[in-house]
Amino acid sequence: MMTKALIEHIEGEASLYFDTRGEKITWAEIAFPHFRGMERMLEGRKATDALVITPRVCGICGHAHLMATVRAIEAAYAQAGYPVELTRKARSIRELTLVLEMIQNHFKWLYLVILPELEKLGVGGISPAPLKGAYAAAQATKILALFAGQWPHSSYMIPGGVTCDPTHLERIQAAGLLDELIGFFEKETAGVGLDALLSFASCREFNPLQSDLGRLEKGLIATEMHKKGMAYDRFVVLGEHGFTVRARLKHTRPMKADPSQVSTEPAVCRDETSHARNVRYGKHFYEVGPLARSISADTALIKNMHRRYKDSVYTRVMARAYETAVLLQHAKTLLAELELSEPSYVPPAPLERISAEGEGIVEAPRGPLMHRMRLERGIVAEYGIITPTQWNLGSSVMSDPAPAQKAMVGAADIAEATFVFRSFDVCSVCTTH
Amino acid sequence: MRSRLFKPTLIWLQGVTCNGNTHSFLNLPYLPQLLARFEILYHPLLPCSQNLEEIARCRRGCDVLVFEGAFDPMMERAGVTLERLVAYYAEEAGHVIAAGSCASFGGIFKAAAPERNSGLAYAGEHPDGPLLGKAGKVINLSGCPVHPEWLGFALMNIAEGRPISVDALGRPTALYRHMAHDGCLRNEYFEWKVDAEQFGRKEGCLFYEHGCRGPLTHASCNRTLWNGVSSKMRVGTPCFGCTEPDFPRRNLFETKTNMSIPEEVPVGVSKRAYLTMTGIAKSFKIKRLEERLTDDD
Ligand code: SF4
Ligand code: SF4
Numbered sequence: 001m002m003t004k005a006l007i008e009h010i011e012g013e014a015s016l017y018f019d020t021r022g023e024k025i026t027w028a029e030i031a032f033p034h035f036r037g038m039e040r041m042l043e044g045r046k047a048t049d050a051l052v053i054t055p056r057v058c059g060i061c062g063h064a065h066l067m068a069t070v071r072a073i074e075a076a077y078a079q080a081g082y083p084v085e086l087t088r089k090a091r092s093i094r095e096l097t098l099v100l101e102m103i104q105n106h107f108k109w110l111y112l113v114i115l116p117e118l119e120k121l122g123v124g125g126i127s128p129a130p131l132k133g134a135y136a137a138a139q140a141t142k143i144l145a146l147f148a149g150q151w152p153h154s155s156y157m158i159p160g161g162v163t164c165d166p167t168h169l170e171r172i173q174a175a176g177l178l179d180e181l182i183g184f185f186e187k188e189t190a191g192v193g194l195d196a197l198l199s200f201a202s203c204r205e206f207n208p209l210q211s212d213l214g215r216l217e218k219g220l221i222a223t224e225m226h227k228k229g230m231a232y233d234r235f236v237v238l239g240e241h242g243f244t245v246r247a248r249l250k251h252t253r254p255m256k257a258d259p260s261q262v263s264t265e266p267a268v269c270r271d272e273t274s275h276a277r278n279v280r281y282g283k284h285f286y287e288v289g290p291l292a293r294s295i296s297a298d299t300a301l302i303k304n305m306h307r308r309y310k311d312s313v314y315t316r317v318m319a320r321a322y323e324t325a326v327l328l329q330h331a332k333t334l335l336a337e338l339e340l341s342e343p344s345y346v347p348p349a350p351l352e353r354i355s356a357e358g359e360g361i362v363e364a365p366r367g368p369l370m371h372r373m374r375l376e377r378g379i380v381a382e383y384g385i386i387t388p389t390q391w392n393l394g395s396s397v398m399s400d401p402a403p404a405q406k407a408m409v410g411a412a413d414i415a416e417a418t419f420v421f422r423s424f425d426v427c428s429v430c431t432t433h
Numbered sequence: 434m435r436s437r438l439f440k441p442t443l444i445w446l447q448g449v450t451c452n453g454n455t456h457s458f459l460n461l462p463y464l465p466q467l468l469a470r471f472e473i474l475y476h477p478l479l480p481c482s483q484n485l486e487e488i489a490r491c492r493r494g495c496d497v498l499v500f501e502g503a504f505d506p507m508m509e510r511a512g513v514t515l516e517r518l519v520a521y522y523a524e525e526a527g528h529v530i531a532a533g534s535c536a537s538f539g540g541i542f543k544a545a546a547p548e549r550n551s552g553l554a555y556a557g558e559h560p561d562g563p564l565l566g567k568a569g570k571v572i573n574l575s576g577c578p579v580h581p582e583w584l585g586f587a588l589m590n591i592a593e594g595r596p597i598s599v600d601a602l603g604r605p606t607a608l609y610r611h612m613a614h615d616g617c618l619r620n621e622y623f624e625w626k627v628d629a630e631q632f633g634r635k636e637g638c639l640f641y642e643h644g645c646r647g648p649l650t651h652a653s654c655n656r657t658l659w660n661g662v663s664s665k666m667r668v669g670t671p672c673f674g675c676t677e678p679d680f681p682r683r684n685l686f687e688t689k690t691n692m693s694i695p696e697e698v699p700v701g702v703s704k705r706a707y708l709t710m711t712g713i714a715k716s717f718k719i720k721r722l723e724e725r726l727t728d729d730d
Contacts, residue, residue: 006511008485009478011452013510034508036449037545048686052673056541056577059453090633108459112478130480131468134459141460142660149668150659151460152453152578156670158632158686163669165635167727173662344669345633429451 002271005414007421009113011060012428014393016408016421017271023413028405030267030395030421031274038433042383047073047351047375050383051155054371057385058430060108062152063101063144064364065385067094068371070157071360074348076375077159079356082349089342090161093147095242096334098362099327100144101151103181104137105365106290106324109425110189111136114317115216117419123219132188132212139181143331146170146177161345168340175335182328189213190325197325200301203308203318213321220314228411229313229420231403235292236281236391238262238370239363243330244293248281252295252303257281259361259370264386267395267402275432278394278402279386287311287403288367288391289425291319299326313407313423320425351378364388366425387430393421441496441592444488444522445476445532448515449542449550450502452477453578454533460660461581470592471497489513494525497591499584503535503542503550504563519553519563528591529553529564529571532584537573537603538678554603558678573603577675582657583608602678604651612700613672614647616655617664623648626714627722632669636726639671641695644686646674648699 005016012034019027038057042050054069055062074084111133119126141151147164148154156163182194190197191211200206206217220226235249238259248257267276278285286292291311294302301322305315360371367388374382394402401409404424411417445455455478461467473481474495475488489511498519506516523529531553534540538552551561554568564571574583587605590597598606614620622629622638629637639645647655650672654664665672673685689696698707 006486012447012450012477013485034449036451036542041541041545046684049681049683052681052685053541056451056453059451059456059578062451062453108478116480131465134464134479138460138462138464138660142662145660145663147668149663149665149670150654152456153675154665154668154670155673155685156665156668161633163632165633165669167635343633345631347631 003414004271005418007418007426010422010426010428011058011430014426014428015272016418017269018414018417025408025411025414025417027398028408028417029269029271030276030393030402030404031269031272032276032428032431033272033274034428035275035432039383039385042380045380047076047354047373047378047380048158050373050380051158054385055153055155057433058427059152060105060427061101061364061366061369061430063098063148063154064362064369065371066155066157067098067362068360068369070159071362072358072371072373073159073360074358075360076354076356076358076373077348079358080354082353084160084348085346086161087342087344087346089339090344092334092338093162093164093166093344094157096331096338097144097148099243099331099334100140102365103324103327103331104140106320106327107136107140108133110212110216110321110324113422115212117422118216118219118223121223121415121419123222126215126219136181136184136189139177139184143174143177143181146174158345159351160348161343163345165344166340171335171338171340178328178331178335182332185324185328194325194329198329202301202304216321217318220317225317225419226309226312226314228416229316229407229423230311231287231407232285233311234284234286235295236286236288236368237292237296237363238361238368240361241363242334243326244297244363247296248286249292249295252306254296259359262370262386264390268397269395274395276394277390278396279391285394285396285400285402286391288388289316289320290323291316292367293363294319294323294326313420316423354378366427366430367391385433387433389424389427389431392424393426393431440470440472442474443471443497443499444474444495445499445501446488446510446518446522447477448500448502448504448536449508450535451541454501457578457581458532458584461585462661463585467585467588471588485511489518491517491521495522496526497528497530497588498522498526499530499532500536500553501532503539504553505546505550506563507549516563523564523567523570526570529567530584530587531571531573531575533579534575534577534675534680537575538680540577541681544681555678558602568603571603572597572599572605575604575676576652577680580654580657580659600651604676608653609651609676611651611653611656612648613650613652613654613676614699615653617647617666619666622722624714625717625719625722626711627719629669634669634725636722639666639669640688641690642688643671644673644684644688645671646677647672649697650674650677652676
């Protein structure tokens with residue numbers, strides 16, 4: 001029997017179509033119905049206009065799109081023989097604001113999506129407090145805005161650097177706000193100090209925690225999520241950053257990853273037109289996101305979880321929640337090491353001279369985000385975007401399911417399958433753009 | 434005393450959108466207090482009493498309809514067209530809020546599909562759209578995205594039963610009578626016609642060469658700072674005029690000039706007067722405005 005479920009609270013909606021035997025899920029297809037035409041509208045525009053348009057692909061990760069765009073333009077400069085010079089300062093400010101966007105995303109997902117959904121599965125004592133997520137996210141975006149001007153939808157990264165020129169005043173303000181946010185995270189989310197949490201080596205260490213993270217961990221075990229939702233146990237990280245390592249992984253074994261191996265095709269759904277795409281590396285589907293990043297970065301705790309519970313919902317969810325701590329720590333380091341004396345911006349060659357192709361890749365909250373463009377004398381001739389959710393949430397045929405499809409098969413019922421689906425942090429707007 | 438206990442019901446619907454207005458709203462510092470003043474029947478992210486499928490059945494109206502995103506009549510939410518959803522909920526609602534430039538004028542997604550998409554009561558600056566006949570009800574909170582404090586202001590006024598006066602494009606005058614330029618820290622440079630030599634500096638104005646639309650844009654971004662702390666111009670990014678019906682324009686990081694004078698001059702100033710003034714201002718050489726301000730970094 002085919003059953004349809006409408007999934008919302010995922011930056012738009014998706015439809016899931018289930019084949020079931022009894023209650024059990026035997027097959028699932030995924031459709032994303034909304035399409036907006038972002039790539040086409042860039043054609044014919046000056047490449048720098050893309051810095052204003054592409055953040056509007058997504059209200060929750062627009063900054064990642066901005067960074068992918070600026071990296072793609074800079075790559076085109078390099079290909080055309082005019083390499084762009086970036087100061088260390090410009091690099092670290094860009095990375096800092098990106099990391100803060102990831103932090104706000106993770107807080108929202110944990111408090112507005114995952115904890116309430118876990119409670120719906122019948123786990124007691126979760127007491128979800130969605131507004132905590134909004135509060136913490138707003139603190140993170142406040143720090144971000146000190147450098148980027150605003151969030152969402154800033155356009156402060158430009159070829160050659162950043163437009164801002166922060167002084168120690170902003171740096172100290174930012175450090176104060178970040179300490180406050182870390183304090184909130186320690187008290188409310190973790191129930192333990194950041195340093196202590198970051199030194200966790202085994203899931204047992206969550207046992208004594210009376211905190212949201214502690215309740216999350218127990219709830220996932222209570223619902224047996226450590227035995228469910230396995231995908232391929234293959235991962236890809238493509239963005240290059242200080243908090244993870246570019247790699248392709250089979251289980252935990254890393255190999256080189258080459259972005260030119262990435263390809264896409266339209267997603268398949270028998271019952272509804274879907275505007276999503278399937279993304280593969282070589283011939284295969286891979287999972288992307290915080291779990292991939294943590295394994296690639298050799299994060300002790302997540303590797304321990306993976307050793308016990310493989311790429312289950314438990315490991316996937318805990319990896320995302322735990323990455324918040326890793327990123328808070330990374331933000332702190334970036335801020336402390338920020339060298340303000342360097343220039344923010346080194347003017348590049350005139351854009352009109354650039355006829356070339358460029359690719360920009362960043363790790364967005366949900367995984368690698370790729371922008372590819374072709375420029376003719378500085379004007380966009382072609383623009384293509386591959387988003388992380390397309391990797392995880394494609395929809396393919398039974399003999400070759402996309403990661404989320406594979407993870408949902410075998411779920412006890414529809415409620416459980418949709419929780420598995422949400423463990424990937426679904427984003428409808430990015431999936432279709 | 435009924436008014437104190439009475440909670441207006443609110444439904445937040447989405448058209449063609451990036452969800453940026455939803456996320457912008459979550460930055461409102463007094464979000465919990467504001468939410469407590471309403472009964473939230475539906476919101477795409479926040480806790481609410483109904484789900485999208487229930488909303489799509491169109492059984493019970495609401496007092497306040499917030500609409501985010503461009504209007505595409507054929508787009509469906511839970512299998513029901515926006516045309517039907519908007520018509521149904523706007524009929525009963527006392528107030529309709531167009532949250533953001535897409536809902537107000539069509540914005541980015543009108544630019545992506547001009548033949549289909551529009552705002553609720555305007556397509557660009559032309560009165561058009563499904564709620565044209567009810568334009569009196571529609572409060573346009575343009576901005577890409579809407580500033581959380583602007584939405585907070587409109588909703589609090591509604592909760593308190595206070596009328597909101599609007600300009601010719603349906604935007605609350607209290608928020609849009611200022612120019613984005615108002616309160617910009619670069620105003621002194623603007624007055625003496627000193628442009629920022631390049632991006633990445635706190636000195637200089639971005640109007641003359643770098644595309645800033647601050648003096649041409651109705652918005653209070655520099656009076657009520659973004660995320661409580663900043664604005665585009667504070668971090669050296671030009672204003673792109675995102676609250677105006679012609680957003681997104683083209684060549685956003687450049688100023689179109691005519692003999693090195695910007696082709697468009699600040700709203701309300703005659704071009705001739707502006708040219709004369711520019712000539713005079715430029716003849717002053719103000720050393721302080723030509724040097725870098727700090728060496729502490
Ligand atoms: S940068 Fe823009 S807003 Fe600021 S003073 Fe110059 S023109 Fe006005
Ligand atoms: S400064 Fe200009 S572009 Fe930026 S948010 Fe305000 S009105 Fe929009």
